[in-house]
Amino acid sequence: MIAEVTNHLWQSTVFVITAGLLALAFRRNRAEVRYWLWFSASVKFLVPFTLLMSLGNDLFGRLASGKIATEITAPALLGTIAEITQPFPDTLSIVPAARHATNWFLIVILGVWACGFAAVVLMRFREWVRVRATLRASTLIDIAASVHVRSSPGLLEPGVVGLLRPVVLLPEGILKTLIRPQLEAVLAHELSHARRRDNLTAAVHMIVEALFWFYPPVWWIGARLVEERERACDESVLILGSEPCEYADAILNVCKHYVQSPLVCVSGIIGADLKRRIVHIMARHIGQGLTPGRKLVLGGAAAVVIAIPLGLGMTGAARNGTLGAESTNGRLPSFEVASIKLDKSPMPPSGAHLSGDYFSTTTKVMPMIMTAYGQHPRTLSFSQVLGGPAWIRTDFYDIDAKVSESIVNGEWKKLSPGQRWNEVWLMERSLLMNRFKLQVKHETKELPVFELVLAKNGPKIAEDNTRDQSCLINHHIPGKGLELELDVKSCEVQKFIGDLNSPELMGRELVDKTGLHGRYSFKLGWTPEAPPGMPTPSDSSGPSLFTALREQLGLRLVSGKAPVDVIVIEHIERPTPN
16 A cells, blocks of 8 residues: 555656646746646646556457457557556565554554644635635625625635635725726636636645645645636736736735635635736736647647556556466467356365366366466465455366367477466466456565575585486375475476475475576475364374475575565456356
């Protein structure tokens, strides 16, 4: 959660900087243009890029289903932008902790934010109550205008009250303070606020300030919005023909006799830098209109802002179908037909079988995801698959599937048994995507790992560089309790780690830090730990895997942390009927 907020603030800050640069480039144009640039920067805080990315993801799915986007791949540029716009990994959620432990740090952060949010809302509500009381005490004035004009007691400056149905409030006795041309200029200023819906846009930014009260740029944006809206109304008054001297005198007289509105969503006439405004008014400074070229620049900037997150969402959807192990012919294969049934037996037999064109397995969905998205020959560990409902880790399914005869008699004849299994795992991925509606995303997180390093006295394995000998790893059960044995012939350490790196054995990612680069032959025997809740057999006299590695191979496992590729489940459903 912390990382998501941090990434959102980072992206919004980049947007603010961009809006500022555009406002600087358009400094000679009308203030209204700059106002909407700053307002777009404000709205960005309410619209995370992830919403547009989700829209892009959905758009890709629709295009792909219509055979329009089957060849879309992830461009390097958009991949780079994705890394830049989300530079902060969510490390807090993966810090090792006891089960059901309370995250006090997050609670404190949320508590501080809630206190600040409540303080801002309470302050604004109190000010609104004061303005509301003034409005209720006001009386209607018969003045020809596009909105109702009312006279209010007190010393509140002339202003516009209301979001959807604005009303102009004029303080009682203002005719004694201002001469008629000055009053007309003040009224023109307030009617400009009402016409522009400044109260409504100011209310939107007040929501941003309440939610992100801790972030100084949102308050700076608020000041820019007030400055540009007042200048925009000043320009509007001058365009309507008011004399600069009379208009400037009207503003100064209001400042002498009345107090400024306490709320930015009650648009008055005193706001912003008065000295600067008076200088612009006296110089009759009216910004230039937008030329076609400048309109094109603004349109292009808006298109880029929308296109980037949409593109990231589409390329992310494309990667979901292509990242990880790939088919030997560059496509994602699928079974010709497949039957999926929930297995409700107390102790379902697990395992997978492939014979000719027939594949069958009884398994939970979680292991399917781990093998379908893992880098074979190994699979992902349980810690590398995040999210998803509980049933994917508890319910067993019987899956019977048939591989197309054209594939078995064609492409598969050129493949080794291991390569055929890789194809089956990719077919399982298609099955998960089509029948379980699985949607995932790939991330890199800092996770606990085991590092395989040299023991104190160095390795106890000898190099085996036998020519024409391919790497071969056999699994044996010698018969001594639960003892297992690996018979490794002429393999690199990385190959051996790939075979050992299974979720059942390690429970976390295994990283090679031995520095050994040759090929080796050896045997490794050990007794795996009994599953949780199961008693350890009395005849399990073999060493643990940790001990066996140290005593038999001269290697040891060390706990550490490292960036690990993980799968985040964004959506999954129970399988569709056969």
